[in-house]
Amino acid sequence: MPLSPSSSAQAARESVAEQLRAIRKDAGLTVAELASLCGWHHAKTSRIENAKTPPSPTDIRRWCACCRAETRADDLVAASLNAESLYTEWRRRTRMGLRQLQDSYVQLFRSTGLFRIYSPTLVPGLLQTEGYSRALLGSNARLLDIPDDAESAAAARVERSKVIHEPGHRFVLVIEEGVLRYQLGDHDAMAAQLGYLLTAGALPAVSLGIIPDATAQRILWPQELFHVYDDTLVSVELLSAQVNITQPGEIALYLAAFEELRSMAVYGAEARALVVKAIAALR
Incomplete structure (x- = not known):
């Protein structure tokens, strides 16, 4: 287990x-x-x-x-x-504001060579547009009952995500197809977000895989949202807290799970077709 x-x-x-x-x-x-x-x-x-x-x-x-x-x-x-x-409970991590939380990741991002990210419900932060991020962070502020600085926090998130254009990093991201349909923000914000996935997914350093809803006989069920930074840290996002995993045995478990999830995803033209389908469904 x-x-x-x-x-x-x-x-x-x-x-x-x-x-x-x-x-x-x-x-x-x-x-x-x-x-x-x-x-x-x-x-x-x-x-x-x-x-x-x-x-x-x-x-x-x-x-x-x-x-x-x-x-x-x-x-x-x-x-x-x-x-x-x-x-660490999110309320503790955000007591200085959502903007400060975004800035706290900058050094970790710059020092990581290989990012592996699995998300079952959200566009990964590294690929979020400002409008999508603003809607998400505003919802988080309301849920956590903390001051809402989502606008400046979203700008900070987009700024830190520029690491995907910097040399020396690779990004392997896997999402469930449902992510494309869970609308955050208004119609225009979601359309812009989906459009950006087409652009960002084509970047040389980015591998974006999407697990189709129609995947037959899944070999692994949907998991919690998690990030793997190189082979040394796994960050798991729960509703109430962030869990940072450093034990080698547990990291190996998440790496094995990531490979199974990645093997079920589609890439390239097939992934783009799913995004285009989701964009068309917005109209």
């Missing part, structure tokens, strides 16, 4: 918890004794050791100090912060 998309984050939390438990036991302290030394309730110690509550950097430093393991603190703080970055 496929691993949960949040399992990397949980595994990282559990690793920190296990190390803290081992430090306590090496110090010869019980859960209650450590809690008393740290100045908190013993239930907090249990929650931390069972990876139910993530420890703050202050908690970790106090824990290590009470166990006379101060030299372990810096590494454990770093590991704990990394674990929490693997699973």
